[in-house]
């Protein structure tokens with residue numbers, strides 16, 4: 001599908017900015033930087049918040065009128081509110097809003113610190129969902145977490161204007177959304193991470209932890225510049241944005257390998273490899289929401305519902 005966005009309120013450019021930790025420059029491993037008891041957690045939060053500030057700054061220079069930052073990693077608590085640019089608003093915690101209505105009051109969607117989908121060559125911490133997920137598809141199209149939000153927004157004619165993360169994420173974003181501005185801040189060293197292998201999650205700390213990072217200061221300059229260009233572009237009359245055509249009804253499916261130690265602990269027991277497939281839905285966002293519900297169901301309940 002292809003469209004030229006219209007501002008919902010004349011003169012307004014209100015941006016929904018989704019954040020994550022794994023794609024931030026200087027965030028070098030999962031255990032120390034991205035988990036609640038990580039020894040470099042505070043440094044990770046600062047690195048994330050500084051990147052978000054760079055994007056916020058660029059967006060306002062480019063003509064944004066409002067930026068709402070969504071603290072997206074692991075349920076929130078990662079943006080350091082005391083360091084956040086005073087022009088930004090911060091949304092934390094879960095939202096009761098259906099996915100298909102998430103972007104109703106926004107003019108554009110953007111991402112900072114995003115990671116590529118599971119198994120992406122040269123991705124840094126590539127994964128989809130929990131890390132056990134091998135491949136996720138909607139109506140046969142393989143996507144990651146970037147793609148889930150991006151496709152819902154685009155379906156509602158809300159353009160996806162900017163994404164930063166590792167170089168592999170930048171490539172994934174450009175392949176899915178034409179018209180987006182991207183910035184790569186690091187490059188993973190693993191040519192073929194294999195999400196079907198049990199070393200893959202271990203690899204969230206080891207096999208996939210290799211990466212060459214830009215200086216975080218340079219990364220922020222590039223993010224600020226890219227965000228400014230993205231805001232200017234979306235305000236340009238006739239600017240086009242496009243993504244693959246998907247037609248309803250919509251259904252999601254994914255394969256998972258055996259649960260890792262972390263997920264085993266979360267569920268209170270080992271979960272053998274499984275597949276999840278949703279029913280068909282009229283709205284795309286409803287299919288994603290249903291998938292997230294099934295993913296966190298106890299596997300016995302999941303079986304009963306199948």
Ligand SMILES: [Zn+2]
Nearest residue numbers: 020021022073
């Ligand atoms: Zn994350």
